[in-house]
Amino acid sequence: MSTFENLWIPSACTLPTVEQPLRVAEFDQLFARAVQDVRRIDPTTLELTIASTAEAEARDLARREIACCSFFSFDFLPADDALVLRIGVPVSTTHAAVLDAVQARALTAQSGGVQAGDQRM
Numbered sequence: 001m002s003t004f005e006n007l008w009i010p011s012a013c014t015l016p017t018v019e020q021p022l023r024v025a026e027f028d029q030l031f032a033r034a035v036q037d038v039r040r041i042d043p044t045t046l047e048l049t050i051a052s053t054a055e056a057e058a059r060d061l062a063r064r065e066i067a068c069c070s071f072f073s074f075d076f077l078p079a080d081d082a083l084v085l086r087i088g089v090p091v092s093t094t095h096a097a098v099l100d101a102v103q104a105r106a107l108t109a110q111s112g113g114v115q116a117g118d119q120r121m
Helices: 003-008 019-036 054-070 093-111
Strands: 035-041 045-051 075-081 084-087
Touching: 019 035, 019 045, 019 054, 019 084, 019 093, 045 054, 045 093, 054 084, 075 093
Parallel strands: none
Antiparallel strands: 035 045, 045 084, 075 084
């Protein structure tokens, strides 16, 4: 497991280890297909503007992610022809590092640098 994956998948995650790479791949797919903009609002809040056509997929993924990593919060806000997915974590160095990794993954996927399931950093 790479350093990046260690940040992406925190020790607090209750998702079975064998399923963790699959979840990362699901996020990669969503990020690559739907992310239009990435903004870090503050150390504990990340906003992703996503295509409105990806709303159902994003909501399902957020629901499943909260089930295994309950420290995350996911809010969906309407934005013109898109949707803002606001991802939050509690104030803590560990959780901020997880959000850093999510942001890096979203930026890389948005720029075409990560294909679904690619485990590279």
